[in-house]
Amino acid sequence: MPSPQIILAADVTTNRQHTNVAEVEQRLGSLELILGISAVRKTVLIIVLAIIWQVYASYLDNPLLFPTLSDTLTTLYDRFVDGTLPSRIWTTLQVLITGYVAGTLLAAILTILAINTRIGTDFLETMTAMFNPLPAISLLPLALIWFGLGASSLVFVLIHSVLWAVALNTHAGFLGVSRTLRMVGGNYGLTGLSYVMRILVPAAFPSILTGLKIGWAFAWRTLIAAELVFGVSSGQGGLGWFIFENRNLLDIPAVFAGLLTVIIIGLIVENLVFQTIERHTIQKWGMKE
Amino acid sequence: MLQAIQQKIDPTAGLPDVKAASEARSLLTVDQVTLRYKTPNLLITATEDVSFSVERSDRFVLLGPSGCGKSTLLKAVGGYMAPVSGSIHINGRPVKKPGADRMMVFQEFDQLLPWKTVLENVMFPLIVARKLPRREAEARAREYIDKVKLTRATDSYPHTLSGGMKQRVAIARGMAMQPDILLMDEPFAALDALTRRQMQDELLQLWEDTRFTVIFVTHSIAEAIKISNRILLLSPHPGRVKAEVINVDRARQDDGSAAALERDIHNLLFSESGHRE
Ligand SMILES: Nc1ncnc2c1ncn2[C@@H]1O[C@H](COP(=O)(O)OP(=O)(O)OP(=O)(O)O)[C@@H](O)[C@H]1O
Ligand SMILES: [Mg+2]
Numbered sequence: 330m331p332s333p334q335i336i337l338a339a340d341v342t343t344n345r346q347h348t349n350v351a352e353v354e355q356r357l358g359s360l361e362l363i364l365g366i367s368a369v370r371k372t373v374l375i376i377v378l379a380i381i382w383q384v385y386a387s388y389l390d391n392p393l394l395f396p397t398l399s400d401t402l403t404t405l406y407d408r409f410v411d412g413t414l415p416s417r418i419w420t421t422l423q424v425l426i427t428g429y430v431a432g433t434l435l436a437a438i439l440t441i442l443a444i445n446t447r448i449g450t451d452f453l454e455t456m457t458a459m460f461n462p463l464p465a466i467s468l469l470p471l472a473l474i475w476f477g478l479g480a481s482s483l484v485f486v487l488i489h490s491v492l493w494a495v496a497l498n499t500h501a502g503f504l505g506v507s508r509t510l511r512m513v514g515g516n517y518g519l520t521g522l523s524y525v526m527r528i529l530v531p532a533a534f535p536s537i538l539t540g541l542k543i544g545w546a547f548a549w550r551t552l553i554a555a556e557l558v559f560g561v562s563s564g565q566g567g568l569g570w571f572i573f574e575n576r577n578l579l580d581i582p583a584v585f586a587g588l589l590t591v592i593i594i595g596l597i598v599e600n601l602v603f604q605t606i607e608r609h610t611i612q613k614w615g616m617k618e
Numbered sequence: 619m620l621q622a623i624q625q626k627i628d629p630t631a632g633l634p635d636v637k638a639a640s641e642a643r644s645l646l647t648v649d650q651v652t653l654r655y656k657t658p659n660l661l662i663t664a665t666e667d668v669s670f671s672v673e674r675s676d677r678f679v680l681l682g683p684s685g686c687g688k689s690t691l692l693k694a695v696g697g698y699m700a701p702v703s704g705s706i707h708i709n710g711r712p713v714k715k716p717g718a719d720r721m722m723v724f725q726e727f728d729q730l731l732p733w734k735t736v737l738e739n740v741m742f743p744l745i746v747a748r749k750l751p752r753r754e755a756e757a758r759a760r761e762y763i764d765k766v767k768l769t770r771a772t773d774s775y776p777h778t779l780s781g782g783m784k785q786r787v788a789i790a791r792g793m794a795m796q797p798d799i800l801l802m803d804e805p806f807a808a809l810d811a812l813t814r815r816q817m818q819d820e821l822l823q824l825w826e827d828t829r830f831t832v833i834f835v836t837h838s839i840a841e842a843i844k845i846s847n848r849i850l851l852l853s854p855h856p857g858r859v860k861a862e863v864i865n866v867d868r869a870r871q872d873d874g875s876a877a878a879l880e881r882d883i884h885n886l887l888f889s890e891s892g893h894r895e
Binding site: 507509510512513515516517518519523527528531532534610613614615616 | 696716721731732
């Protein structure tokens with residue numbers, strides 16, 4: 330009767346160690362690496378769109394309706410060099426950053442209260458339910474009455490646009506942290522603020538980042554729109570005002586240059602700032618949904 | 619010797635004096651503990667009137683069919699749940715809340731902090747709970763990572779590890795804290811049979827090295843016999859103590875005594891109630 334038998338594979342030298350890590354972990358090819366970066370793929374796409382713009386506008390040949398890309402870029406360059414655009418951008422960014430940071434801080438305070446107390450939870454849930462559906466820009470007329478024609482009205486509206494999106498996502502993220510991780514945090518004796526900062530915030534970071542991104546998008550759009558409505562504060566308007574002003578002067582290439590600037594800044598923040606943060610956090614940690 | 623083990627299994631014999639003798643100096647005493655869950659429309663009694671004590675360097679196993687309240691008991695010892703009646707004392711102090719004197723190793727693979735590398739995961743509780751300076755924490759973390767044979771993965775993030783590697787990190791993290799008791803809730807249950815055996819061997823090897831105290835939950839009789847020196851058998855719905863098996867470490871594979879003990883425990887768990895789970 331045949332008995333069980335173990336036949337070794339031909340090249341097995343007993344318990345061979347992988348002395349060289351490269352045998353197990355191989356690097357990807359460089360083309361694969363470059364195309365793996367989504368920023369690269371998106372840049373290629375933008376270049377294609379730019380070519381289509383240039384060709385179509387030259388064919389149309391009507392700078393009052395639709396200037397060519399080269400006209401727009403020339404104007405953009407001129408306005409940059411003569412200092413108008415940089416100062417407009419600076420005005421806009423100052424207001425934006427003030428509002429964004431203030432809104433985020435308020436959101437942080439609200440969610441920390443909400444996660445630690447029941448009244449805080451009720452408050453946050455009621456407020457987000459009420460204010461989240463309300464477009465921030467609709468508060469502008471009221472803000473103008475309360476704070477007058479100036480940066481503080483804009484900051485108020487911006488806070489409103491950032492606060493609820495960030496708070497809602499952060500709170501949802503905190504609630505979604507797995508019971509195991511929360512028990513681990515308790516096991517380490519972490520309570521209160523240190524528990525929130527060391528366990529909940531990193532564990533909920535994907536949601537928090539989503540909230541920050543949505544908040545940024547809301548704030549950016551709201552601000553440009555608000556500037557288009559009244560714009561000038563203490564004689565120095567922002568980007569939205571720049572667009573509006575040049576439309577009145579029928580300087581359409583400058584309008585396009587303004588719009589292009591808005592897009593470029595939006596792209597830089599969304600695709601560079603946030604994606605860099607994402608790459609160094611949730612992607613590295615394997616937490617991206 | 620087999621005879622002696624069987625004697626001790628007998629549910630009516632031995633238990634009271636074991637308890638009385640150990641009460642004064644036990645590391646952990648669980649005294650007539652009843653644990654209940656409150657759900658919106660009913661009250662579920664998970665365990666009722668459970669008493670046991672754990673001595674230093676015990677490898678104490680809670681064994682019983684699914685739903686008999688093993689995890690619940692462990693959570694109560696961990697301080698995540700307060701008993702409805704009875705008391706739990708560790709080193710003579712009542713257990714009120716979770717703490718780093720009782721480190722938990724969970725069954726779930728997501729118990730590691732995904733934003734920290736293996737090294738940082740092991741270091742983190744040493745720094746926040748033991749208040750060790752960074753360098754000391756790192757040295758100790760590296761020592762225990764070596765012990766669980768993960769030196770090569772020291773700087774990896776958890777999501778790049780296999781299930782068994784993650785559990786080994788969790789064990790290293792628990793042991794590096796040198797807690798009074800290590801609480802392990804079916805830490806190997808989600809592993810394949812091969813890895814599981816390997817991990818059991820490694821755990822025993824680690825115990826030989828440092829003689830830590832551990833409460834280990836499982837519903838595998840074979841695993842219980844392999845790992846423990848004492849087993850507490852629980853009956854289901856609600857969980858009550860059915861028997862305590864002592865000197866389990868004297869059962870041996872080669873003379874068939876382990877297999878016999880396994881059969882006895884199985885019969886005891888499933889005989890009278892008449893149902894298998
Ligand atoms: N969060 C909960 N809410 C309500 N009842 C629960 C909860 N967790 C457990 N139970 C109940 O308590 C009893 C004991 O559950 P427990 O998880 O302790 O069992 P166990 O012995 O660990 O089982 P297993 O071996 O399947 O893990 C079960 O009847 C279960 O239905
Ligand atoms: Mg369980």
